[in-house]
Structure formats: C-alpha cells, structure tokens
Amino acid sequence: MSSVRVRxxxxxTGFFHIGSARTALFNWLYARHTGGKFILxxxxxxxxxxSEEYLKVILDSLRWLGMDWDExxxxxxxxxxxxxxxxxxxxxxxxxxxxxxxKAYEKDGAWxxxxxxxRSTVFDDHLKKEIEKVEAAPMxxxxxxxxxxxxxxxxxxVLFRSNGEPVFHFVNVVDDIEMKITHVIRGEDHLSNTSKxxxxxxxxxxxPPEYAHIPLILKTDGPGKMSKRDRGxxxxxxxxxxxxxxxxxxYLCLLGWTPADGKEILPIDxxxxxxxxxxxxxxNARFDEKKMSHINAQTLRALPASEFVAIAxxxxxxxxxxxxxxxxxxxxxxxxxxxxxxxSLEHLPEFVGFFFNxxxxxxxxxxxxxxxxxxxxxxxxxxxxxxxxxxxxxxxAIEAAFNAxxxxxxRKPTDFFAPVRFAVSGQGGGAHLIGVLHALGRDLTLAxxxxxxx
Ligand code: GLU
Numbered sequence: 001m002s003s004v005r006v007r008x009x010x011x012x013t014g015f016f017h018i019g020s021a022r023t024a025l026f027n028w029l030y031a032r033h034t035g036g037k038f039i040l041x042x043x044x045x046x047x048x049x050x051s052e053e054y055l056k057v058i059l060d061s062l063r064w065l066g067m068d069w070d071e072x073x074x075x076x077x078x079x080x081x082x083x084x085x086x087x088x089x090x091x092x093x094x095x096x097x098x099x100x101x102x103k104a105y106e107k108d109g110a111w112x113x114x115x116x117x118x119r120s121t122v123f124d125d126h127l128k129k130e131i132e133k134v135e136a137a138p139m140x141x142x143x144x145x146x147x148x149x150x151x152x153x154x155x156x157x158v159l160f161r162s163n164g165e166p167v168f169h170f171v172n173v174v175d176d177i178e179m180k181i182t183h184v185i186r187g188e189d190h191l192s193n194t195s196k197x198x199x200x201x202x203x204x205x206x207x208p209p210e211y212a213h214i215p216l217i218l219k220t221d222g223p224g225k226m227s228k229r230d231r232g233x234x235x236x237x238x239x240x241x242x243x244x245x246x247x248x249x250x251y252l253c254l255l256g257w258t259p260a261d262g263k264e265i266l267p268i269d270x271x272x273x274x275x276x277x278x279x280x281x282x283x284n285a286r287f288d289e290k291k292m293s294h295i296n297a298q299t300l301r302a303l304p305a306s307e308f309v310a311i312a313x314x315x316x317x318x319x320x321x322x323x324x325x326x327x328x329x330x331x332x333x334x335x336x337x338x339x340x341x342x343x344s345l346e347h348l349p350e351f352v353g354f355f356f357n358x359x360x361x362x363x364x365x366x367x368x369x370x371x372x373x374x375x376x377x378x379x380x381x382x383x384x385x386x387x388x389x390x391x392x393x394x395x396x397a398i399e400a401a402f403n404a405x406x407x408x409x410x411r412k413p414t415d416f417f418a419p420v421r422f423a424v425s426g427q428g429g430g431a432h433l434i435g436v437l438h439a440l441g442r443d444l445t446l447a448x449x450x451x452x453x454x
Pocket of ligand 1: 008009010043172190
C-alpha cells in the first residue's frame with residue numbers, strides 16, 4: 001500500500017466553483033493513481049462566513065462528481081475530527097508545544113511565531129519553478145504603497161489572535177502534520193502563504209510535505225482569473241442543467257492536464273492510470289464552456305442505450321412530455337433514434353417533445369432558413385406527400401419515396417428533407433430524418449405534412 005496522503009481542505013464560505021472542484025479532483029486523482037488516501041478536511045474556523053448550506057453544497061458536489069473520500073465528514077477516520085471547528089483543544093495544545101520549545105510568545109494578547117533569521121521564500125514545488133519571484137513581487141509593491149522598508153517576510157507573525165481564535169496558517173499546518181499529509185496540492189493563490197507554512201513546520205521540527213501549486217483557471221475571455229461570479233463558474237449550474245457528472249469530471253481533468261495520446265474524452269480509470277503531478281501544466285488553464293458542453297454531448301451519445309433511457313425518462317416526465325399512453329418500449333424506440341444527435345439533457349424535452357405531442361415548439365430561425373434563397377417549402381412538402389401517402393411504412397419504402405419525388409421533380413432527395421423535418425418537428429436539425437419519420441409513424445407524419453401545407 002502507498003503512503004501517499006493528500007487532502008482537499010475547503011472552507012465552506014461560498015458555493016462550490018470550478019476551481020475548487022478541479023483542486024479536489026487533482027488530489028483525488030493523485031490518491032487513486034498512487035493507491036494512497038484522499039482526505040476531506042473542512043476548514044471552518046471562520047464562524048462569521050461559514051454556513052451549513054455551503055458545506056452541504058460542497059459534499060453534494062463532490063459526491064455528484066464521484067470523488068469519494070477515504071477519511072472525512074460522514075466516513076470518519078483515524079485522524080478526526082475532520083472539521084477544524086471541532087479541533088480547538090488540539091490547536092491550543094499545539095500552541096503550548098511551541099511555547100515550550102521557545103518558538104511562540106505572547107504579545108498584546110496574541111500569540112506569535114518567533115522566526116529565527118529571515119523567512120525563506122524559496123522552496124521546491126512540483127509545478128512552480130520561480131517561487132522567489134512570484135513570492136516577492138506583491139510584497140515589494142506592498143512595501144512601496146505603505147512606504148515601509150521592513151520586508152514582510154522578515155517579521156514574526158500571529159498564530160493565535162488576541163480574541164483566542166487561531167489563524168488559518170496555523171491550523172492548516174497543524175492539521176497537515178496531525179493528519180500525516182504527504183503532498184499538498186492546491187491552487188496557486190496559496191503560493192504566497194507557503195513560506196509561512198514552512199516556518200511553522202520548521203518550528204515543530206517536522207519535515208514539510210511536498211508541494212504542487214496548480215495554476216489558475218482564467219475566465220473564457222480576457223486575462224482575468226475565473227471568479228465565483230463568472231457565468232458557468234459553479235458546479236451547481238451543471239447539476240441543474242442535467243449535465244452528466246462523468247462529462248463534467250472529464251472536462252475538469254483537462255483544465256491543466258492532457259492525456260498522453262491527446263484524446264480528450266476518456267474514462268476516469270484511464271485518467272487515474274495516467275495521472276502524474278509532473279504532468280500538470282505549468283501555465284494557466286482557460287475555462288471553455290463550449291468544450292465542456294461538447295464533451296457532455298459526446299458522452300451522452302456514447303452512453304449504452306438502456307442507460308440513456310434511464311437518465312432521460314425522469315427528465316421527460318418532469319417536463320410533462322410523456323403522457324400515460326407512452327410505454328417504456330415506445331420511449332426506448334424514440335430515444336434510440338435521437339441519441340446519436342442529442343446535445344444536452346437540458347434541451348432534451350424540446351428535442352424529442354414532437355414525438356409525443358402535437359403542439360411542439362417551432363424554431364423560427366429554422367423556418368426563416370426554409371424560405372431563404374427562394375425556397376418553397378410548401379411546394380416541396382406537397383410533392384413528397386404524394387409519394388408518402390400510399391407506401392407501406394418502413395425505412396426502405398420511405399427512402400424510396402424521397403428518391404421518387406426527386407426523380408419526378410428533378411431535385412435531390414435532400415431538397416425535401418428540411419421542409420419535411422420542419423413540418424413534423426418544428427426543428428432545423430436532428431436525428432436522421434428517415435428514422436425520425438419511421439418512428440413517428442404514418443398517421444402523425446401525414447397529418448403534420450398536411451397541416452403544414454394548410
Ligand atoms: N481552506 C483553504 C482554502 O479553501 C485550503 C488551503 C490549502 O489547501 O492548504 O483555500
């Protein structure tokens with residue numbers, strides 16, 4: 001068994017966003033890749049900003065994305081409790097340990113870490129090569145703004161505030177020590193905290209974990225970092241839109257990591273097999289909602305038919321698309337026709353509604369296309385109707401009817417497709433038309449063609 005122990009340590013002070021999900025995922029992947037342990041630790045020391053609601057969203061989202069944790073809330077473990085709010089006594093004891101070692105002292109009611117010498121801003125990181133530059137830049141700026149000469153990193157810093165509350169840096173490191181964390185994989189926004197963390201490890205005389213600070217996620221356009229307020233930033237949005245969790249997870253894997261063969265849609269087992277820290281990109285990733293949507297569509301189309309039916313049925317029921325007359329066999333038949341072209345479960349009700357209801361929505365843009373460039377949709381529908389009226393209703397005969405209409409009017413059979421598709425479904429695209437007509441049935445097809453002409 002591997003000795004790797006990694007943790008995801010969210011603070012429940014806001015909704016669960018893409019960046020947090022990606023950090024959790026990279027930890028989870030590394031644990032599964034190495035056969036180590038994935039620990040979930042809730043950093044809920046900020047009483048003012050924490051909420052039960054946020055905690056619930058974090059746990060739900062992790063479960064939805066299939067990231068199971070080996071130790072943490074609900075599952076327990078040997079190093080609990082896994083809520084920092086329940087570890088206050090431990091933090092006090094650990095502070096006393098430092099006091100005894102002469103590494104912490106009291107001043108103005110707060111407890112400070114005593115630094116011996118300058119704080120080092122240089123450390124090894126699996127991903128970041130120029131720690132010193134990254135680290136020093138904001139401090140220089142800070143010094144200029146405030147007109148100070150003293151470098152921030154040379155100063156002692158607070159471990160426990162005068163109100164008796166421990167600070168983030170202290171509890172974060174104490175828990176990494178106590179929970180025997182071997183690798184800290186977290187967002188680059190924590191780079192500037194790391195030198196403080198290293199000092200705390202040093203004060204305890206404990207070897208620090210290995211670090212991998214993962215680059216930022218930039219928003220779709222522009223130079224900025226993706227923030228919680230950006231469109232598409234929250235995992236919940238994808239849950240609400242009925243994205244497949246496996247597709248969202250697949251996309252998150254690609255935010256800073258590339259599979260060896262460059263193939264972007266791949267099963268999670270394959271990602272686990274390939275995932276190495278050194279393969280994580282060193283440059284920022286850019287969030288691309290279109291790509292996520294594309295991966296979702298491809299994943300939907302590749303689902304086993306029975307699984308697709310099981311997922312689609314409750315969605316169509318909720319949208320009141322299926323009345324009691326629709327049998328499971330009929331539903332499966334229809335879904336098997338459209339699965340190859342489905343784009344999303346969110347729009348599935350509109351996409352298949354016309355099979356089950358006569359008052360389906362008509363896409364105005366699709367209609368406009370029919371009449372563009374001198375198109376005469378009514379004439380085409382009239383011409384094909386003659387040929388469809390008398391045939392036996394099977395795929396070969398329907399196809400033959402289109403060919404016959406084409407021959408009679410010196411047109412390509414496909415000239416009839418768009419008008420017929422619009423007449424029966426109100427759409428400008430969709431699954432292969434002959435299959436659609438066959439599944440729709442003779443009566444409905446002919447009735448809709450007639451009412452289109454009228
Ligand atoms: N609670 C911190 C955060 O949410 C965790 C920092 C860390 O991973 O060390 O950013």
